[in-house]
Amino acid sequence: MLKGRLLLFLFLCMFLSACRGGQKEEEKASIRIGISLYRGEDTFINNICGILEEKAKEYERESGIKVVLDIQDAKGSQNVQNNQVERFISLGCDVLCINPVDRMDASVIIDRAMTAGVPVVFFNRQPVEEDMNRWDELYYIGVDAKETAVLQGKMVVDLYREDAGAVDLNGDGVVSYVLLEGETSHQDSLIRTEWSVRTLKNGGVPIEKLTGGIANWERSQASALMEQWLAAYPDTIELVVSNNDDMALGAIDAMERAGVTGVNVIGIDGTTPGLEALESGKLLGTVSANKELYASVILELAASCALGEEPPEEYPLEGGTYYWTPQEILIRENKD
Numbered sequence: 145m146l147k148g149r150l151l152l153f154l155f156l157c158m159f160l161s162a163c164r165g166g167q168k169e170e171e172k173a174s175i176r177i178g179i180s181l182y183r184g185e186d187t188f189i190n191n192i193c194g195i196l197e198e199k200a201k202e203y204e205r206e207s208g209i210k211v212v213l214d215i216q217d218a219k220g221s222q223n224v225q226n227n228q229v230e231r232f233i234s235l236g237c238d239v240l241c242i243n244p245v246d247r248m249d250a251s252v253i254i255d256r257a258m259t260a261g262v263p264v265v266f267f268n269r270q271p272v273e274e275d276m277n278r279w280d281e282l283y284y285i286g287v288d289a290k291e292t293a294v295l296q297g298k299m300v301v302d303l304y305r306e307d308a309g310a311v312d313l314n315g316d317g318v319v320s321y322v323l324l325e326g327e328t329s330h331q332d333s334l335i336r337t338e339w340s341v342r343t344l345k346n347g348g349v350p351i352e353k354l355t356g357g358i359a360n361w362e363r364s365q366a367s368a369l370m371e372q373w374l375a376a377y378p379d380t381i382e383l384v385v386s387n388n389d390d391m392a393l394g395a396i397d398a399m400e401r402a403g404v405t406g407v408n409v410i411g412i413d414g415t416t417p418g419l420e421a422l423e424s425g426k427l428l429g430t431v432s433a434n435k436e437l438y439a440s441v442i443l444e445l446a447a448s449c450a451l452g453e454e455p456p457e458e459y460p461l462e463g464g465t466y467y468w469t470p471q472e473i474l475i476r477e478n479k480d
């Protein structure tokens with residue numbers, strides 16, 4: 145009896161090691177990743193994509209596996225993106241990295257990927273939970289929107305506590321602010337708006353909203369809104385709270401045109417132009433996700449999917465699905 149079990153055990157061991165050997169022989173020499181961006185012109189997405197390309201080269205050098213990135217711009221159209229996915233699959237992509245145009249409508253992409261057995265790493269625009277739960281080969285990489293907003297509010301709270309006059313510019317006991325919001329359908333816009341304002345209030349900054357508007361993450365749209373607000377509330381705006389850096393820069397453009405100075409502007413993203421504005425003192429502060437890490441996780445998770453391996457251990461996935469990129473406050477050293 146014991147001998148029989150021992151033999152069975154030995155046989156199992158040999159069988160498993162033969163299987164592993166077989167897998168090794170089949171190891172891929174190259175992987176193909178299909179990437180679709182919701183809008184290639186978006187500054188933050190553009191920044192992430194640039195780093196992703198560098199990470200792919202780094203991965204190639206380190207692993208000896210060739211990485212082919214097929215990057216496509218959906219230019220704001222879900223239909224175009226669906227066709228891109230179709231094409232990626234027909235070209236034999238091993239994995240897809242999708243920045244969905246319409247996060248509520250990822251089901252077509254998921255259907256296609258599931259049928260073809262091609263894993264999907266979504267990023268930045270979070271598909272709804274119901275969609276994400278449909279298959280265990282779906283992942284999401286992004287930042288925690290509430291955390292971002294709390295950090296954005298906190299930078300002004302800290303400044304106010306240190307030097308109230310640096311925030312309440314006219315010293316009337318009220319900080320009059322305007323608010324620039326991103327796309328209405330984006331999870332980040334609503335949560336960022338709500339929690340930035342709440343953090344300011346809870347932190348004891350006596351804020352009063354003058355007005356606000358949707359500028360869809362875009363610099364030019366924000367600039368047009370700010371131009372109107374400067375005319376409607378002359379010498380009144382003390383703080384511009386923006387859901388991202390690009391819209392913050394739009395507000396700064398409008399103020400420069402109108403010759404207005406001294407207003408505090410806060411953004412989110414830490415994009416290249418955002419950081420330049422911080423450096424030159426035009427932007428008071430921003431909340432920046434660790435973009436190196438953001439791109440590394442997308443690339444390495446995608447590569448592990450493409451190779452049929454387990455997700456990389458160094459990037460813990462919440463519930464086996466979600467990765468939340470750490471972020472930090474960047475504030476200009478000296479207001480003057």
Ligand code: GAL
Pocket residue numbers: 186187188189268269326330332361387388389390412413
């Ligand atoms: C946000 C980012 C915005 C914009 C948007 C696109 O997370 O802050 O600047 O890039 O994603 O989905």
